[in-house]
Amino acid sequence: MATATATAARTAQAPTRRRAFDWAPLRTYVQAAIILIWCLAPFYWMIVTAFRDTGYTFESTPYPAHITLDNFATVFDTSLGNHFAQNLLNSLIVAGATTIVALVVGVFAAYALARLNFRFKFAVMGFILGASMFPGVALVTPLFQLFTNIGFMGTYQAMIIPDISFTLPLTVYTLTSFFREMPWELEESARIDGCTQGQAFRKIILPLAAPATFTTAILAFIGAWNEFLIASQLSSEATKPVTVAIASFTGAQPHQEPYTAIMAAGTIVTIPLVALVLIFQRKIVAGLTAGAVK
Amino acid sequence: MSTEVPTRAGAKAGQATHHMPGRESADRKQVTQGRWASLLLAPTLVLLAVVIVYPIVNAVVMSFQKDAGLDPATGFFVQGGFAGFDNYIHWLGQQCNGTACPPGTLGAQFWSAMGTTFFFTIVTVILETVLGFWMAVIMSRTFRGRAAVRAAVLVPWAIPTAVTAKLFVFVFAFEGIVNKLFGSQILWTGSEWPAKWAIVISDVWKTTPFMALLILAGLQLIPDEVYEAAKVDGASAWQRFTQITLPLVKPALMVAILFRTLDVLRMYDLPAIMTGGANNTTTLSILVVDQIREGFNSAGAISTLTFLTVFLVAFIFVRFLGANAVGAATSSGKK
Numbered sequence: 001m002a003t004a005t006a007t008a009a010r011t012a013q014a015p016t017r018r019r020a021f022d023w024a025p026l027r028t029y030v031q032a033a034i035i036l037i038w039c040l041a042p043f044y045w046m047i048v049t050a051f052r053d054t055g056y057t058f059e060s061t062p063y064p065a066h067i068t069l070d071n072f073a074t075v076f077d078t079s080l081g082n083h084f085a086q087n088l089l090n091s092l093i094v095a096g097a098t099t100i101v102a103l104v105v106g107v108f109a110a111y112a113l114a115r116l117n118f119r120f121k122f123a124v125m126g127f128i129l130g131a132s133m134f135p136g137v138a139l140v141t142p143l144f145q146l147f148t149n150i151g152f153m154g155t156y157q158a159m160i161i162p163d164i165s166f167t168l169p170l171t172v173y174t175l176t177s178f179f180r181e182m183p184w185e186l187e188e189s190a191r192i193d194g195c196t197q198g199q200a201f202r203k204i205i206l207p208l209a210a211p212a213t214f215t216t217a218i219l220a221f222i223g224a225w226n227e228f229l230i231a232s233q234l235s236s237e238a239t240k241p242v243t244v245a246i247a248s249f250t251g252a253q254p255h256q257e258p259y260t261a262i263m264a265a266g267t268i269v270t271i272p273l274v275a276l277v278l279i280f281q282r283k284i285v286a287g288l289t290a291g292a293v294k
Numbered sequence: 295m296s297t298e299v300p301t302r303a304g305a306k307a308g309q310a311t312h313h314m315p316g317r318e319s320a321d322r323k324q325v326t327q328g329r330w331a332s333l334l335l336a337p338t339l340v341l342l343a344v345v346i347v348y349p350i351v352n353a354v355v356m357s358f359q360k361d362a363g364l365d366p367a368t369g370f371f372v373q374g375g376f377a378g379f380d381n382y383i384h385w386l387g388q389q390c391n392g393t394a395c396p397p398g399t400l401g402a403q404f405w406s407a408m409g410t411t412f413f414f415t416i417v418t419v420i421l422e423t424v425l426g427f428w429m430a431v432i433m434s435r436t437f438r439g440r441a442a443v444r445a446a447v448l449v450p451w452a453i454p455t456a457v458t459a460k461l462f463v464f465v466f467a468f469e470g471i472v473n474k475l476f477g478s479q480i481l482w483t484g485s486e487w488p489a490k491w492a493i494v495i496s497d498v499w500k501t502t503p504f505m506a507l508l509i510l511a512g513l514q515l516i517p518d519e520v521y522e523a524a525k526v527d528g529a530s531a532w533q534r535f536t537q538i539t540l541p542l543v544k545p546a547l548m549v550a551i552l553f554r555t556l557d558v559l560r561m562y563d564l565p566a567i568m569t570g571g572a573n574n575t576t577t578l579s580i581l582v583v584d585q586i587r588e589g590f591n592s593a594g595a596i597s598t599l600t601f602l603t604v605f606l607v608a609f610i611f612v613r614f615l616g617a618n619a620v621g622a623a624t625s626s627g628k629k
Contacts, residue, residue: 045461108335109337117332133608135556230561270453
């Protein structure tokens with residue numbers, strides 16, 4: 001912050017001869033600081049509370065005080081009826097399987113949409129986009145009955161199947177816009193060198209497309225990892241993912257929300273995602289906005 | 295491509311048949327590409343048909359069936375069977391067994407849930423558009439630390455909505471930090487309007503970044519020269535904003551608003567966790583979920599109504615407001 005204000009002051013110096021003081025850079029910094037605080041403050045408060053002694057849950061000291069790791073122990077303590085380690089594993093299984101299926105299937109569709117000319121391309125793209133905006137709640141009712149009838153209720157596939165309904169369109173949509181930006185001349189050269197279209201796809205395009213595919217995988221994984229509505233209806237006690245577990249977390253005192261433990265659980269669930277997002281920031285922003293602006 | 299092929303072919307075949315061979319090979323290419331395309335698209339389309347189209351058709355079929363159960367009027371067990379539009383009349387007319395549904399039952403909540411859903415949609419989308427635009431404009435400026443701001447903006451987006459909901463329940467708790475900071479003594483989740491605003495604020499916090507990033511991507515497509523030229527011509531900052539920025543960013547903005555609108559229309563996680571739908575915060579999605587355990591077929595009807603509502607709003611956006619998401623996604627392929 002100190003360097004930031006220094007720069008602001010320095011850049012503000014130049015036009016002093018014309019006007020008294022150029023406020024523009026300073027204003028930008030103040031507004032940027034407001035955005036930063038607005039986005040990070042609740043997140044910061046979650047982490048501070050996660051490390052705070054339960055007795056001081058509602059302390060308003062703005063910095064970490066009464067630091068303890070007890071809350072993290074509580075989160076994994078199965079004697080209170082929570083099975084957080086199992087919930088984490090469940091989330092990993094459901095989100096992982098969903099991502100893999102969506103990618104393996106979606107990558108071919110995205111290639112076709114980005115590269116090939118065919119009739120009904122517009123209609124197919126429209127259908128896939130429409131599917132991505134589809135309200136998940138409209139699936140829950142029929143699937144609830146269907147899964148009850150075929151004994152799928154509470155299984156992993158009972159969550160993976162509906163999760164595909166939003167991850168697959170997202171995957172196809174994002175990959176299609178990534179694929180359009182790729183240097184496809186290389187494919188032409190491979191064809192000239194005697195590769196078939198299939199070989200050119202496997203040997204040239206797939207390795208080239210790996211970063212785009214990886215970014216798309218992160219987006220799909222985050223989507224499935226964060227899913228709550230479907231999981232809250234179709235999972236069982238044994239297959240419950242973390243989002244559902246956190247919403248119904250039980251503490252030591254029966255009529256008291258165990259806020260500090262919930263914040264600790266939230267921190268555990270969120271930190272890996274935030275780390276992923278910050279490491280691959282540029283790629284993820286490209287993936288999120290892909291297609292919407294071209 | 296089309297200019298090159300005929301010339302080469304034409305040179306061999308002579309002047310008379312100049313265009314023909316080229317066009318033929320282009321046609322053949324189109325056919326092989328079409329075959330490839332259907333092969334590559336088939337798994338996706340089949341899977342989407344299984345996970346979306348089949349359940350939807352199923353829900354529509356269910357919505358025309360009677361729920362089996364005890365008839366409250368006669369006390370006899372009623373088998374299912376064809377119900378006609380009864381389930382729809384039940385929801386749209388809030389009619390239970392021929393009379394108005396008693397207050398408090400799910401049947402009496404359809405229109406209030408619809409109203410709540412649209413309240414959330416309109417208020418959050420307006421706030422997110424304004425705040426998102428502001429964030430995007432700041433992030434599009436060059437200043438040191440810009441990368442940090444762009445990264446920070448992704449944090450609320452990455453947090454699971456369920457965690458966000460719990461976090462904001464804590465923040466808005468009676469003894470929570472919000473009441474302490476503002477010296478207020480509001481039971482945020484205890485009555486209708488505070489609860490609604492707490493949900494709105496949580497949603498705005500969580501999803502404004504997405505909006506800001508979409509708008510930012512649109513802003514970055516506007517070349518600097520356009521602004522320079524306008525400056526030279528003496529346009530004021532406000533004129534530059536309304537005459538250049540707004541019209542040029544409009545396509546991206548409309549797509550962002552469309553995405554967000556359709557997303558809030560299906561809002562479930564935040565109100566379900568923060569208030570459980572109490573104090574008039576029940577959205578359509580919550581009503582559907584509550585109904586599932588009280589009768590599948592009735593739930594099928596309200597889930598179809600929810601789907602139709604979302605579909606209708608999407609249609610209005612695309613048809614009348616020019617939110618061309620499909621066009622944006624397909625057009626750049628032809629460059």
